[in-house]
Amino acid sequence: MAFLPDLSVDIGGLKIKNPVITASGTFGYGNELTPFYDPSLLGAIIVKGLSLKPIPGNPPPRIAETPCGLLNAIGLANIGIKAFIEERLPSLVKIKAPIITNIYGHNIKEYAEIAKRIEKVDRIAAIEINISCPNVEEGGMAFGTDPDTAAKVTNQVVKNTTKPVIVKLTPNVTDITIIAKAVESAGAQAISVTNTIMGMAVDVTTRRPKLTNIIGGLSGPAIKPIALYLVHKVVANVRIPVIGLGGIMDYHDALEFLLVGARAIQVGTANLINPKAAMEIVNGLTDFCMREKIGNINEIIGSLKTK
Numbered sequence: 001m002a003f004l005p006d007l008s009v010d011i012g013g014l015k016i017k018n019p020v021i022t023a024s025g026t027f028g029y030g031n032e033l034t035p036f037y038d039p040s041l042l043g044a045i046i047v048k049g050l051s052l053k054p055i056p057g058n059p060p061p062r063i064a065e066t067p068c069g070l071l072n073a074i075g076l077a078n079i080g081i082k083a084f085i086e087e088r089l090p091s092l093v094k095i096k097a098p099i100i101t102n103i104y105g106h107n108i109k110e111y112a113e114i115a116k117r118i119e120k121v122d123r124i125a126a127i128e129i130n131i132s133c134p135n136v137e138e139g140g141m142a143f144g145t146d147p148d149t150a151a152k153v154t155n156q157v158v159k160n161t162t163k164p165v166i167v168k169l170t171p172n173v174t175d176i177t178i179i180a181k182a183v184e185s186a187g188a189q190a191i192s193v194t195n196t197i198m199g200m201a202v203d204v205t206t207r208r209p210k211l212t213n214i215i216g217g218l219s220g221p222a223i224k225p226i227a228l229y230l231v232h233k234v235v236a237n238v239r240i241p242v243i244g245l246g247g248i249m250d251y252h253d254a255l256e257f258l259l260v261g262a263r264a265i266q267v268g269t270a271n272l273i274n275p276k277a278a279m280e281i282v283n284g285l286t287d288f289c290m291r292e293k294i295g296n297i298n299e300i301i302g303s304l305k306t307k
């Protein structure tokens with residue numbers, strides 16, 4: 001009988017069959033990529049960031065390619081939590097992977113209100129709080145750069161749900177561990193590291209910024225070493241599980257994050273280049289464990305040798 005490794009992991013009470021999760025904003029509302037493969041194969045799916053009311057987002061162009069990366073200033077364009085629950089969630093019945101909603105509020109009250117609405121929906125397995133979006137004028141990253149505010153947002157969401165709460169941090173701070181410890185103390189069950197890194201690009205002919213919003217968030221392979229470093233730092237400073245992301249393109253990249261201690265990983269920009277990227281990472285991790293005779297993925301997590 002073929003040896004099949006156990007890839008399952010536990011993220012703060014959320015048990016998933018493998019550590020591969022799709023990153024918010026790069027996998028639509030959950031089933032857009034079903035023509036390419038069955039997302040049931042994934043550990044979990046995180047959908048586009050949802051707000052209380054629909055948001056049109058920033059005017060285009062809101063995406064610009066950079067060497068080894070992507071700048072985006074989508075501005076959290078989304079259909080709002082009500083339309084997601086009523087119109088999109090029912091069509092996800094066939095998908096057997098847990099659905100995690102990424103949420104965004106203009107103020108702390110809105111975060112709490114969205115959490116309350118999600119609490120009533122069994123199909124949603126967990127909440128990821130976005131306190132790290134660099135492309136919105138109000139709230140967004142402002143919540144994630146101040147430890148007290150980050151803790152207050154976390155606390156309000158935790159109070160209004162029984163589902164695991166994951167807080168997604170911004171890299172755009174001097175010391176990410178201060179924010180990580182603040183949200184852990186406020187009751188977060190897990191932390192995602194990292195959202196995009198602020199950046200910009202200029203068209204020299206038109207002398208205009210390539211994004212209408214002028215600044216955007218950088219993602220993709222360009223940010224992987226920074227993301228890996230931040231995960232390493234956060235893992236050393238909190239006890240709750242850390243989900244690593246930033247520039248993961250293949251299973252090798254995923255393994256790097258697991259080795260530094262990420263309990264699971266998210267695949268973002270890679271989905272936009274290769275729609276099958278996340279599924280291929282699941283297969284790559286399975287094959288790697290089989291080749292290396294690793295029976296359980298937890299043997300890899302945090303096993304980085306530094307001496």
Ligand SMILES: Cc1cc2nc3c(=O)[nH]c(=O)nc-3n(C[C@H](O)[C@H](O)[C@H](O)COP(=O)(O)O)c2cc1C
Nearest residue numbers: 023024025049130194195219220246247248268269
């Ligand atoms: C087009 C686009 C839209 C995104 N939208 C969201 C979002 O709605 N909420 C969120 O928390 N992160 C959002 N992100 C950030 C990603 O989830 C991820 O944190 C970031 O891109 C780094 O990972 P990557 O390098 O694998 O893409 C978005 C990223 C991109 C490229």
